[in-house]
Amino acid sequence: MSTERGVQEWSPGGPYPIRLAHRAVQRLRAMDARHPVAWDLLVTLIFGVGATVDVGGGNWRHIAHDSEVPIALVTALAVGFVLPLPWARRRPLAAFGALTMVGLVDAWVGTWLEIGQLAQLVILFNVALRLPSRALTVSGVLVVAQAAVGATRWPEDDWGQQFFPSIMSNLVALLLGIVVRSRRDYTASLVERARQLEVERDQQAQLAAAAERTRIAREMHDIVGHHLSVITGLADGGAYAAQKTPQRAAQALAAIGSTSRQALDELRRLLGVLRDDHPGARSGPELDPQPTLADLGRLIDRVREAGLPVRLTERGTPAATSPGRELTAYRVVQEALTNTLKHAGPRATATVEVTCAPHLLSVAVTDSGGGAARQPAGTQGREVRDGRGLRGMRERAALYDGTVAAGPRPGGGWGVQLELPLAGDPAAPAGPWDTQHQGAAS
Incomplete structure (x- = not known):
């Protein structure tokens, strides 16, 4: 099977069973996020039922080092293992400490309840998922202490056969919590980075729009102010000349018309950047180049005409x-x-x-x-x-x-x-x- 085929089969878009499992996991995560307290109580209830079955049915005797432990003590130990579970999410280290105290008693008397071992893995997973590395160190010390008490109190052929399997199972829970936490933090960082990029993009767009508005306003001020000043000078001169030299008045009117048309052409070219038309559709004055030093002569000629x-x-x-x-x-x-x-x-x-x-x-x-x-x-x-x-x-x-x-x-x-x-x-x-x-x- 090729790599592409494997990715297709195990991705959310793969075969129907895979998609169904993916959706089920997503629903469970959504439920956990929306109702954390209800989820914690549900987990506690499940462990409570398991403890009841284990203690009431006497199944604990099959793996206990001492099957003669009083049933009242076994029941108390089972309750002690279940009670810290509702605080596994909110106070994971305190819950793990309380559970470890019960576990030390369990290891010393030799009941070795399976429900306690599973509860310890659940709370240890939450410690790795939610707390800093110092909490992991404290939890590791408690795990080693509990395993050492059990292996020392009830030695068998090989001390390590009791000590190391307990350590390894707890280590797996710790590593699993660290992996999930790392993935969650990485996803959160990607989401935050995407949000920051969107904010930066919006800010850049706003800055670009403000700069463009400033540029257009500056160009319009220069174009309109200059041409209107020239037109005003020509109009004043033409009104004065109309009384004595009608021919000069006609020249002033012609210059006013020429200046007005030039102003309109420049404004049309400037405002063309605000249109939504495709650039290829533009023609005429909109394609004229911006004035340069070579155009100073025409500029000064217009100013001279204005007087x-x-x-x-x-x-x-x-x-x-x-x-x-x-x-x-x-x-x-x-x-x-x-x-x-x-x-x-x-x-x-x-x-x-x-x-x-x-x-x-x-x-x-x-x-x-x-x-x-x-x-x-x-x-x-x-x-x-x-x-x-x-x-x-x-x-x-x-x-x-x-x-x-x-x-x-x-x-x-x-x-x-x-x-x-x-x-x-x-x-x-x-x-x-x-x-x-x-x-x-x-």
Whole structure:
């Protein structure tokens, strides 16, 4: 018979007799777990009936060393063996100690009641199952003492033939209890480990969901805040130009439409991650890449159309970096210019400086100030600037071990400084700045 066949026959899914026995054992275990007191009383009743039959029928005389022991003493010994059984589960060591005292008397007078030996095995099994190793040591000493008294008091041809069989039977009960206990503890540890893994899985899912919500909120803040600020500037400029130069008003309206469509496209791509559709079904703007440093030119063109003069300066040779770092730099520039549009006043100007060293990407965005930005540090202007947008900048930079410093400039205005280390990015050949970057500089 092969190993697979043997496993099939002895598993719970094997032949019907095996399945029936497995179900019976499961029912007994369930009954023992649900009604432990009733189970203990049932076991005690069974042993009581056995003791009654053994003593009343005189069967004990066939194996006793002294068959002339008074029946009253035999009855007392039988009762003494049965009475500790109800406490075998709750107080196994105390029950075993009481039973051993009765057993010592039984061994000394030579009755050698079988019911006492069986009760001793049951209680000894519970000691090994429920108590620590110190209790096993105490129980072992009591077992050896009882066996030694019996073998010494009633010697036969070989002292060891009486001593060792008693020790071996008790040792089997101890080992059986240890095995069952080990299996139970192992199963409990597996259940606890599974529970911990479920908790950790739920926590990881919650953390991932929170991180994703934060990322989406940050992206939406950058996208919506920037485009609405541009649209507001264009609308204000168009309303002013409509009175004197209708052609400029029409250009402002066209720029508003273009900016609005771009904002909708970016929001549609961002919110696409929340859909349940299969990724292969997505098309259009949802598949557009995230903006990078190469898109700074278009960003600055939109800001200029909104009425803010911006000068772009680029230094150094750009090293190969990850899309995430480029997106971070782009969003920091976008948020800084958006804040300038909101808070710097109508006559402010801005400067964007991008410096790329071999291991560091540095971006500085400054404005000439005006309005709230001209207020000293610690006043309302700083509180307005240092809000959700700046917090989002710092969170983005922290993802790549970068830093963002922002605050009023000594000569007036506001400044934002981003520094992103490039160490750890995959090596790739560096190239010159994109021509679009060069064209955006002014």
